[in-house]
Amino acid sequence: MYLSASRKPPSRKGSMHDVPNDLMKHIHELERMFTVDTPKLHEIVSIFQEELVKGLSVAGGTIPMNPTWVIGYPTGDETGTYLALDMGGTNLRVCEVELPEEKGQYDIYQSKYRLPEEIKSGTGDQLFDYIAECVKQFLIANHECQDIKDLKELHLGFTFSYPCEQNAIDHGILQRWTKGFDIEGVEGHDVVPMFEAALERKGVPIKITALVNDTTGTLIASAYTDNTTRIGCIFGTGCNAAYMETIGCIPKLAHMNLDPNLEIAINCEWGAFDNEHRVLPRTVYDKHIDEHSPRPGQQTFEKMVAGLYLGEIFRLALVDLHSNPDVKIFEKQDTSALQIEYSLDSSFLAEVESDPWENLMETHALFEKKLKIETTEPERKLIRRLAELIGTRAARLSACGVAAICKMKNIESCHVGADGSVFNLYPNFQERGAKALREIFGWGKTVRKDPIQIVPSEDGSGVGAALIAALTMKRIRKGIHAGVNVKRKNSLIPPTP
Numbered sequence: 001m002y003l004s005a006s007r008k009p010p011s012r013k014g015s016m017h018d019v020p021n022d023l024m025k026h027i028h029e030l031e032r033m034f035t036v037d038t039p040k041l042h043e044i045v046s047i048f049q050e051e052l053v054k055g056l057s058v059a060g061g062t063i064p065m066n067p068t069w070v071i072g073y074p075t076g077d078e079t080g081t082y083l084a085l086d087m088g089g090t091n092l093r094v095c096e097v098e099l100p101e102e103k104g105q106y107d108i109y110q111s112k113y114r115l116p117e118e119i120k121s122g123t124g125d126q127l128f129d130y131i132a133e134c135v136k137q138f139l140i141a142n143h144e145c146q147d148i149k150d151l152k153e154l155h156l157g158f159t160f161s162y163p164c165e166q167n168a169i170d171h172g173i174l175q176r177w178t179k180g181f182d183i184e185g186v187e188g189h190d191v192v193p194m195f196e197a198a199l200e201r202k203g204v205p206i207k208i209t210a211l212v213n214d215t216t217g218t219l220i221a222s223a224y225t226d227n228t229t230r231i232g233c234i235f236g237t238g239c240n241a242a243y244m245e246t247i248g249c250i251p252k253l254a255h256m257n258l259d260p261n262l263e264i265a266i267n268c269e270w271g272a273f274d275n276e277h278r279v280l281p282r283t284v285y286d287k288h289i290d291e292h293s294p295r296p297g298q299q300t301f302e303k304m305v306a307g308l309y310l311g312e313i314f315r316l317a318l319v320d321l322h323s324n325p326d327v328k329i330f331e332k333q334d335t336s337a338l339q340i341e342y343s344l345d346s347s348f349l350a351e352v353e354s355d356p357w358e359n360l361m362e363t364h365a366l367f368e369k370k371l372k373i374e375t376t377e378p379e380r381k382l383i384r385r386l387a388e389l390i391g392t393r394a395a396r397l398s399a400c401g402v403a404a405i406c407k408m409k410n411i412e413s414c415h416v417g418a419d420g421s422v423f424n425l426y427p428n429f430q431e432r433g434a435k436a437l438r439e440i441f442g443w444g445k446t447v448r449k450d451p452i453q454i455v456p457s458e459d460g461s462g463v464g465a466a467l468i469a470a471l472t473m474k475r476i477r478k479g480i481h482a483g484v485n486v487k488r489k490n491s492l493i494p495p496t497p
């Protein structure tokens with residue numbers, strides 16, 4: 001039979017008819033715990049919207065809504081060569097980005113470095129020395145014929161994807177570590193001079209032009225090639241979004257007497273949504289994750305939706321079911337590998353969800369290989385359903401954040417540039433998020449194309465950071481100094497003659 005290429009591949013039917021009644025009872029219980037139905041989506045979006053507004057107010061709220069001093073969108077005419085350093089949740093990446101004369105184009109050369117696990121709980125000096133060394137190695141490898149000392153005109157956009165309070169583009173006080181990081185002596189400090197001191201120790205004369213969040217980078221990089229972009233999102237190890245706000249709508253900046261029509265990117269840090277536990281349907285597993293994390297009480301939303309936690313939610317649910325005498329799963333099996341905290345990451349869940357076979361034989365092999373557990377077919381059906389529930393909940397809750405920003409800004413149609421391992425690699429995440437948006441906005445069957453679409457973004461942490469460095473330098477050259485740190489040692493503003 002001829003199948004059109006645009007049709008969806010046939011999916012597994014997923015019948016539950018051979019699952020014994022007692023196990024079905026527990027599957028229904030999991031469904032009850034993890035399902036976020038349409039009325040609940042509405043309730044969450046409405047409180048989310050309230051909290052976003054609160055974050056912009058003078059009194060503030062739990063969602064930080066940090067102004068980033070990225071002012072306005074790129075025009076597509078930015079040019080030059082810039083460095084970008086991306087310190088995300090898992091890897092470190094150093095890039096050299098060339099913005100040529102052609103509108104909206106770029107070339108990028110990059111090297112990736114592993115961020116050693118021990119660094120994530122070490123000291124600030126160890127962290128910054130390590131990343132400064134990576135920058136140095138990158139420059140040595142990519143500028144073989146030049147002395148490093150001659151590279152001081154290169155400007156660096158530093159993508160540091162943690163909540164920072166910024167009073168300028170080249171300034172950022174780390175509010176708190178997220179994504180499982182717990183590095184001593186950095187919270188409450190400006191990370192720009194800390195990193196510049198490390199660069200100096202390594203003899204690297206590079207200037208930090210902009211401290212960038214990955215979401216802001218994503219917003220700017222996506223807007224560079226697609227002018228319908230209004231929001232940048234990361235659905236990866238962590239989860240967060242940035243959007244453009246007019247200064248006049250940010251009461252907490254009123255005292256600065258800036259032009260109320262200027263647009264400034266806000267890094268929402270929406271991972272902190274519902275730290276007061278007003279609305280999110282937290283399960284016992286979400287509560288366990290929070291209580292056993294380095295920062296209990298923080299990042300409530302993120303801990304339910306981000307890649308760092310999805311595998312752990314899944315593992316905790318399986319451990320719980322196994323230890324329940326009423327649920328007969330993994331009987332007489334050695335579950336010691338399953339008992340290890342954070343031993344399953346979201347790619348494990350993604351593999352379970354991608355298993356195309358009716359009898360879930362790939363899941364069988366996965367459990368055998370990774371956990372040394374022999375599963376029965378009914379057990380695998382429960383496992384598959386659990387993975388679907390966790391993945392679907394993450395996508396639906398994530399869509400609530402996007403909807404809340406759109407509602408707050410009265411955005412009726414736009415593109416949302418998105419990046420991150422969950423968005424790019426987790427099966428059905430994009431479709432499930434789109435479906436949730438349809439339910440929230442009530443787009444019926446007559447609406448042929450979703451007005452608000454979450455689409456894959458350009459490389460925000462690389463190209464986005466470079467563009468932000470370019471935009472900053474463009475403003476400085478024009479003599480516009482608002483949002484640039486005048487007081488720091490390596491100030492970007494040239495001294496007046």
Ligand code: GLC
Binds near residue numbers: 178213214
């Ligand atoms: C965490 C960080 C945030 C980042 C997000 C995605 O939520 O706090 O800054 O944007 O992860 O990486």
